[in-house]
Amino acid sequence: METARVFFGLAAALVVPLGLDWQRSRPGPAALVVLICSTYAVFPYMDRVRPWAALCATALVALGVSFWQRSEDPWRSGFPDIRAWVSGPLVAPRRLGLAVLAAALLLSAWTAGERTTSLLQKFLESDRAAVIVSAWLIAVFGGGMLAKSATKPVRHEIEALEEGPQRSAAMEFMNGGPTIGRLERGLLFAFLAAGRPEAAALVLAAKSLARVPSAEHGKHASEYFLIGTLASVIAALTMSMAARSAVGLPVL
Template sequence: MINEILWADLGGGVETARVFFGLSAALSMPWGTGWQRTRPWLAVSFVTLYGVYVIAPYMDEAKAWWAFAIAVLLVGGSALMHHSAGSWSPGFSLTLPLSSGASMAARRVGVVLMALAAVLALWTAGRKTATLSGEFLLSDRAAIFLSALLLAVFGGGALSRAATAPVCAEVESMPDGPEKTKALDFMSGSKNIGLLERGLLFVFIAAGQPEAAALVLAAKSLARVPTNDHGKHASEYFLIGTLASVIASLVMGMAARSAVGLSVL
């Protein structure tokens, strides 16, 4: 959204990239570390200081300041939405609305700030956003690749579940014991891992980079390969599920590329 806001006024290219990536990075730092929950003042301070650094060359451009304001509102609203009464303060005895009072009231203020950031962004870049959104909605390529991604990720999940169903049934029928417990523990995190795996595989294949897709499989094998302690059922589950994910991602990636006139790989 910030990228769309700035494109017209900053002329595109490196200038827009600096502001877009810089403010996005400023927000990702506190959100990634959880500072908005544990150190809200540090989160707001970091976004403010880094944001000023990012827009410093373009302080005469109004849209750069609007983008900066949106970033500050977003981090401030996020901090207030995660506020717990009495859990944090500025470090001195003054009574401030942001550091005292009911948690629910602070969260309401946070919601208002987040909504204000969204309204400000829409007001600033309404026409540009509408144009880009219209182009995206009418783009056949975008629709094909998005639909193929959904098919690979979620349709591939259905294929993987169907393929591994016999193994799961065997594990469920096993008597209670260490072997069953270890097999179930190994299988318990497979759903989310499978979603990410199929998504990454599809993206790399659709981008014409099958070598990168192979690296995803290698990384998964190194990090999650079952050991002898998990038993043979876990190994079968891992192998069958991985092959099903690969098949779904490969087929949909190749089909999408072929549909838009690109080489299949």
């Protein structure tokens, strides 16, 4: 289970920022995600050398990918610009708001007490929970990379269409694809990992009823819809089976 936790966790640490394409536009947040996910993966084994070596290797891979795919634009960290929070006419209200939120968090932590802290520590140390969470992240964001790669030829065909109602309708249809795809893969993985494939089938049925392309979108949008849906199903099914096998459950 230790090996499965570290493997799934470090894989998720790489896949999440890559799935969001942050290595190009937001290297700072991408590095932060890699650090958080990697630390979570090796949390119970911080007294050993090999998990830390694997974490360092993951960080080096993420750094190498960021440099490899760096755009020609001037380098930016990708973190939000916080200058508006420390200057301007709304400085006092914003600082007061931050102080109130900090007080609310401290009060909530005190109210939660030792019981909540104990549950949180158990969750962080649970290998089974870590494998499931990491596999879910890989399915959601790694599946996005798979869907993007699979639908790339269709997207190029749509972009090459002449300006007109059909191209506009197809482009509009594609715009909501990534967000809907992440929600779809998240739900599919959750139901499949829980051993409820019939509920996963309902998700696909609901999507087909709500988002199926019409005649005005053209055949390219239909191909985009079909290929993207199949890619999402493959990603969610593969990772749910891998996660269930890793934690000692039947694959289906």
